[in-house]
Amino acid sequence: MSAQAETTSGAGEQAVVRNGVSIDPTFAEAFPMKATRVLITAHNDTWARNAAVAMTGFATSVIACGCEAGIERMLSPIETPDGRPGVAVLLFSMSGKELAKQLERRVGQCVLTCPTTAVYAGLDEGEAVALGKNLRFFGDGWQISKMIDGKRYWRVPVMDGEFVAQETTAVVKAVGGGNLLLLARDTDAALAGAEAAVEAMRAVPGVIMPFPGGVVRSGSKVGSKYASLMASTNDAFCPALIPLAKKTELDAGTRCVMEIVIDGLTEADVSAAMRAGIDAIVARGGEAGVTRISAGNYGGKLGPFHFHLHKLLGAEASV
Amino acid sequence: MSAAQGFRLRLRAQPDFRVDLSPLQPAALAGRDVGEVARLELRHANAHVELGELFDVDALSSEAPELRLEGDLRRFDRIGQAMDGGCLSVTGEVGDYLGAAMRSGDIVVEGRAGHLAACEMAGGRLEVRGDIGDFAAGALPGSMDGMRGGTLVVRGNAGARFGDRMRRGTVLLLGDAGDFCASRMVAGTIALAGRVGAHCGYGMRRGTLVFGGSAPDVPATFAETSHDIRVTWALLSRSLGKLHPAFDSLAGRVPRRVVGDLAADGKGEWLIVG
Numbered sequence: 001m002s003a004q005a006e007t008t009s010g011a012g013e014q015a016v017v018r019n020g021v022s023i024d025p026t027f028a029e030a031f032p033m034k035a036t037r038v039l040i041t042a043h044n045d046t047w048a049r050n051a052a053v054a055m056t057g058f059a060t061s062v063i064a065c066g067c068e069a070g071i072e073r074m075l076s077p078i079e080t081p082d083g084r085p086g087v088a089v090l091l092f093s094m095s096g097k098e099l100a101k102q103l104e105r106r107v108g109q110c111v112l113t114c115p116t117t118a119v120y121a122g123l124d125e126g127e128a129v130a131l132g133k134n135l136r137f138f139g140d141g142w143q144i145s146k147m148i149d150g151k152r153y154w155r156v157p158v159m160d161g162e163f164v165a166q167e168t169t170a171v172v173k174a175v176g177g178g179n180l181l182l183l184a185r186d187t188d189a190a191l192a193g194a195e196a197a198v199e200a201m202r203a204v205p206g207v208i209m210p211f212p213g214g215v216v217r218s219g220s221k222v223g224s225k226y227a228s229l230m231a232s233t234n235d236a237f238c239p240a241l242i243p244l245a246k247k248t249e250l251d252a253g254t255r256c257v258m259e260i261v262i263d264g265l266t267e268a269d270v271s272a273a274m275r276a277g278i279d280a281i282v283a284r285g286g287e288a289g290v291t292r293i294s295a296g297n298y299g300g301k302l303g304p305f306h307f308h309l310h311k312l313l314g315a316e317a318s319v
Numbered sequence: 320m321s322a323a324q325g326f327r328l329r330l331r332a333q334p335d336f337r338v339d340l341s342p343l344q345p346a347a348l349a350g351r352d353v354g355e356v357a358r359l360e361l362r363h364a365n366a367h368v369e370l371g372e373l374f375d376v377d378a379l380s381s382e383a384p385e386l387r388l389e390g391d392l393r394r395f396d397r398i399g400q401a402m403d404g405g406c407l408s409v410t411g412e413v414g415d416y417l418g419a420a421m422r423s424g425d426i427v428v429e430g431r432a433g434h435l436a437a438c439e440m441a442g443g444r445l446e447v448r449g450d451i452g453d454f455a456a457g458a459l460p461g462s463m464d465g466m467r468g469g470t471l472v473v474r475g476n477a478g479a480r481f482g483d484r485m486r487r488g489t490v491l492l493l494g495d496a497g498d499f500c501a502s503r504m505v506a507g508t509i510a511l512a513g514r515v516g517a518h519c520g521y522g523m524r525r526g527t528l529v530f531g532g533s534a535p536d537v538p539a540t541f542a543e544t545s546h547d548i549r550v551t552w553a554l555l556s557r558s559l560g561k562l563h564p565a566f567d568s569l570a571g572r573v574p575r576r577v578v579g580d581l582a583a584d585g586k587g588e589w590l591i592v593g
Contacts, residue, residue: 041550082553083570118550144525144586145506146551147487148558153551161547164554 016310020286021293023309028179028274029297030305033062033092034099035174035265037122038131039075040111041086049074051114052087055106059091060211061261063231067093067102068176068263070208081120082164088122090208092176092263099171100129108135112156112163121151121169132156132165175305178262178270180277181219181237181294183254189289190256191215193281197260200280206269207262219259219296234296249294259296267305275312324349325381326356328374330390330411336364337414338373340388341397345405345424349384353377381406393433399426402443415452418445419459421469434478437471439464440488446472453478453497456490456509466490466507472563479516482509485526491563501528504587508555512565523580523587529559530574530591531566541579541589548576552590 013025040055042048052071059069068091075086091106093099111119112135121131136143136154144155145167152167180197184190198214201207209215224232235245237257242248250257260277264270281290295309326348339362348356357371370376379385384405392398396414399407402421412430419438426445434452437445438459451473456466457480465484476494486505491512498516501509501523510529519535520528537543556569574590 082550083557084550084553142586144588146527146555147507148554149561153554155551157546162551164550 013310015292016313018282018313020291021282022286022291023278023282023313024292024294025310026295027297027300027306027308028177028295029300029303030175030177030179030267030270030307031303032305033068033094033174033176033263034096034171035090035092035176035263036099036103036126036129036169036171037072037265038089038091038103038107038169039080039086039120039122040089041075041080041082041084041118041120042114043084043116045074045085047114047116048085048087051111051117052089054110054114056089056091056210057110059102059106060216062092062094062176066098067091067106068208068210069102069106070210070214070263072205072208073202082118084118090206090263090265092174092208092210096127096129096171103169104130104134107131107165108138112138112158112165115160118164120166123170123172126170126172128168129171131167131169133167135163135165138163172265174263174265175267175270176263177303178264178274178305178307179296180260180262180274181296182258182260182281182290183237183250183292183294184256184258184290185253186289187256190258193284193288193290194258194260196284197277197280200276201260201262201273204269204273204276206265207273208264209260209262209273211259211261214260216259216261217257219257222298237294254292270305271307271312274307274309278309278312321378322350322352323378323381324383325379325385325387326353327377327379327387327389328370329377330373330388330392331375332373333391334363334368334373334394336394338363338368338395339397340392340395341400341416343370343386343388343398343407344402345384345386345407346403348386349405396433398428399424399445402426412449417447418443418471421445423469431475435459437466437469437490440466440471441468444470444472446474448474450475450494451477451481454480454483456481456485456488457483464505470562476513482507485509489558489562491559491566493563493565501526501587503583504528508559510559510566520580520587520589522583524584525586527555527587528589529555529566529569530589530593531559531569532593534591534593535589537577537589537591538579540581541577542581542585543575543577546576548590549573555590 015022056069072088080086132154139156156163194215219234220231359370360367388409397416399418409428415433417432417436423443431449436455458465467487471490479497482501490509495513496515500519502521504523504526506526512532559566574592
């Protein structure tokens with residue numbers, strides 16, 4: 001599930017058409033989150049990625065995972081504190097406390113355990129939360145602290161040598177839940193469009209697309225006919241329910257919808273990623289099969305961040 | 320006379336006895352005028368003397384708190400003691416307790432420093448371009464803890480007990496160290512470009528000694544470890560290289576590592592590059 005709901009169109013506004021792709025007069029509604037960035041380094045790219053993939057597993061949605069996490073980008077040796085290849089990972093959660101819990105568990109089980117890795121703070125400014133501060137006790141008294149350039153590192157003896165972890169990382173306010181809905185004529189076209197958009201969005205710093213491959217097919221609305229569920233399928237965007245649902249946003253030619261959810265360190269980062277995604281779809285053109293772009297919101301009443309698709313386009317008129 | 324942020328003090332006459340210069344704090348004197356500074360009372364043996372009787376005082380056009388001392392100040396102790404901000408420079412030699420317990424700021428001494436320099440230093444940067452006496456970066460007499468923060472750079476040689484009981488901070492010694500270097504060291508980093516005297520690391524509990532120059536004789540109470548320490552070494556060697564060019568080349572080399580003193584917990588380490 002993703003935490004998105006129905007699309008709300010502005011009264012009287014017209015869709016903008018770019019290169020055969022119709023862009024709805026609507027907006028994505030996003031929420032404040034807490035986030036941190038950690039840098040994982042290792043002997044080579046492969047092991048750095050192995051650790052990062054494990055650490056960001058089962059972290060698609062805060063609805064049930066505790067956090068949303070993903071690989072921001074790979075790092076070259078000149079970009080890392082210890083001169084080894086690395087990965088920048090972003091974690092988002094609804095509270096600083098939950099983020100700290102998820103961070104410690106995930107680093108402890110997925111990075112500490114991964115051969116040759118070390119882990120460092122990826123942000124300098126913000127509230128400090130434990131990174132290696134508590135994991136050091138795995139060293140059973142053999143751990144060593146080292147202050148270097150004003151930062152404390154813990155060196156924990158492990159079977160391949162030492163696990164080095166910076167004591168803390170910084171947590172900052174962030175934005176979660178930016179999104180794009182890609183409406184396509186069929187599955188092949190929807191997947192190809194979504195993949196192209198995600199690839200373009202991954203080039204934007206400070207964001208992750210936390211779902212598998214960056215794409216979610218089970219967009220959700222708030223609530224359910226079942227009282228125990230807080231979210232359920234976004235029926236207005238389900239092709240199967242075009243003739244059945246009380247309200248549908250789809251026409252008969254739309255047979256597949258994919259959603260891309262974006263979490264970012266700042267509102268500007270999310271905007272930039274959404275813009276990159278829209279541009280990628282528009283560049284492919286409507287002929288490629290993604291004929292319409294929309295976004296999910298809750299009527300603008302729940303989340304303080306509104307990403308209007310037309311403002312992102314910088315356009316108000318049809319082409 | 321108008322207030323100034325900085326002052327130049329030129330020694331006019333050698334005192335008969337030792338003088339305590341700890342009242343000369345750049346941050347505390349900033350904003351005063353030359354007359355006020357000249358009337359400052361200094362301890363001179365068991366009496367007092369006005370600063371103006373020993374020094375010519377001029378105002379500097381500095382924008383930040385600054386003190387420049389000029390002359391042979393071997394009879395002047397406690398220069399920069401407990402200093403908390405500003406810049407203090409000395410062209411000449413200085414007495415004992417240079418920068419003791421300093422918390423922040425920058426001290427540069429062009430000449431030699433006496434004993435107990437940087438004792439219990441907690442922050443800031445202290446550079447001595449000449450030699451330094453005994454007990455530098457250690458503990459003040461009667462105290463259990465030595466240097467606990469900041470950066471000390473010594474371009475010349477150091478006396479005995481260099482870094483005794485040191486527990487935090489970074490020390491770079493470009494010359495040779497005397498006997499009992501890093502004795503009873505608790506933590507922190509000492510990087511050495513020269514040789515060390517006898518009993519280096521005696522009773523060392525934790526902390527790191529980096530030997531960038533000649534390799535020391537490893538005592539029987541230290542043992543070699545052979546594991547991969549390249550990550551820690553990368554962090555440390557890069558940091559030392561940034562602090563002084565004499566340690567620039569460390570990053571490209573892999574050190575031997577020995578741990579000890581095994582008679583005192585054994586969690587101290589020597590990283591031997593030379």
